[in-house]
Amino acid sequence: MVFQKALSALVLALPIVLGLPSKRATDLNPRCEFLVPIAKDLLENLFDNECGDAAHGALRLIFHDAIGISPTVGGGGADGSIFVFNETELAFPANDGLDDVLDDVGPFFLKHSNALTPGDFIQFAGALSLAQCAGAPRVQFALGRPPPRAASPPDLVPEPFDSATKILERFASVGFSPQEVISLLSSHSIAGADTVDPTIPGTPFDSTPSVYDTNIFIEVLLKGFLFPGTSGNQGEVMSAINGTLRLQSDSELARDSRTACFWQEFATNHAAVQKQFGDAVFKMSLLGQNTRDMIDCSAVIPQPPALTNFVPSFPPGQSLTDVQQSCATTQFPNLPVLPGPPLVVPPIPQADDGDDS
Numbered sequence: 001m002v003f004q005k006a007l008s009a010l011v012l013a014l015p016i017v018l019g020l021p022s023k024r025a026t027d028l029n030p031r032c033e034f035l036v037p038i039a040k041d042l043l044e045n046l047f048d049n050e051c052g053d054a055a056h057g058a059l060r061l062i063f064h065d066a067i068g069i070s071p072t073v074g075g076g077g078a079d080g081s082i083f084v085f086n087e088t089e090l091a092f093p094a095n096d097g098l099d100d101v102l103d104d105v106g107p108f109f110l111k112h113s114n115a116l117t118p119g120d121f122i123q124f125a126g127a128l129s130l131a132q133c134a135g136a137p138r139v140q141f142a143l144g145r146p147p148p149r150a151a152s153p154p155d156l157v158p159e160p161f162d163s164a165t166k167i168l169e170r171f172a173s174v175g176f177s178p179q180e181v182i183s184l185l186s187s188h189s190i191a192g193a194d195t196v197d198p199t200i201p202g203t204p205f206d207s208t209p210s211v212y213d214t215n216i217f218i219e220v221l222l223k224g225f226l227f228p229g230t231s232g233n234q235g236e237v238m239s240a241i242n243g244t245l246r247l248q249s250d251s252e253l254a255r256d257s258r259t260a261c262f263w264q265e266f267a268t269n270h271a272a273v274q275k276q277f278g279d280a281v282f283k284m285s286l287l288g289q290n291t292r293d294m295i296d297c298s299a300v301i302p303q304p305p306a307l308t309n310f311v312p313s314f315p316p317g318q319s320l321t322d323v324q325q326s327c328a329t330t331q332f333p334n335l336p337v338l339p340g341p342p343l344v345v346p347p348i349p350q351a352d353d354g355d356d357s
Ligand code: HEM
Pocket: 053, 056, 057, 059, 060, 062, 063, 096, 097, 158, 159, 160, 161, 167, 184, 185, 187, 188, 190, 191, 192, 193, 194, 195, 196, 197, 235, 247, 249
């Protein structure tokens, strides 16, 4: 079947690109130079030089565009179809909330649409979004995606109420191992939800949503006892920190025997998750693409600020006894406890989206 062929061609071609040494700015390929002013525009004017709502949205967008491919039903992967066929794809329930992201990102895409295809623009903006977030990896960026030919088929984007099995199978069908899936979920360290509980838009998934650290992996393993807003929302379970929202999917993958030890390992190993996430994001950005037709423009992506003074810790008032031990082979390590009263994490300030539809 044609899609299967495309996918295996991709997997075979991948190591060639992945094997490139990460380039320094001085190694800039002249064919990538036009990206330098576009990067500056996005960093300053779309992201406001912050790891905030606009950067989080651009990061989510790379996933929702790229995952639209399957060996059985087709789809173009990281092809920009979510921009061009927005009428179709934004109606998918799993894409709830992306209308606001496209409202923010869309004008920049249109401004640069003579220079970049939709697929390249989305993956470029996503790679740049990470450059705003302290502790994030510098991800590679390859240029050369052709314009999308059709909308993604429905039901390819995972939902937060999907079972761990369904999520792992969805990712496996496009070549991602359980360990890679968990590394990708470190994105939820710099993320929040607008639509899961619509009464509290901008509710972060961990206590530090503007920093790429490992708190998401620690906090999601704590025994949940509160809803930050209303109860009974589909895809949400109780969290352990006021002001943070726990996705059911994150909760299940943290506790599932196939993934719990990766989750636990990442809780205290920032360097490991940073590296694996960077590799997995780049691999995801090539879904459905023919890497032989692409060029490495990684040198345009700035190095994100380093994570300073981060010590994996339990939140104030909680300790090892609050951890729901889920990895069968290794005990969750004892960590220092942050001082102070129980946290109340503020919402993520929302990028203004004038129309509010
Ligand atoms: C198991 C698969 C996944 C599920 C079920 C899932 C689910 C969700 C949900 C429900 C939201 C909140 C949307 C809203 O209400 O506004 C969200 C936000 C987000 N997700 Fe995921 N996600 C998954 C994987 C990923 C991956 C692989 C990435 C990597 C790029 C990612 C990046 C993000 C980001 C950055 C946000 C925050 C968006 C914002 O704050 O505006 N997610 N995710």
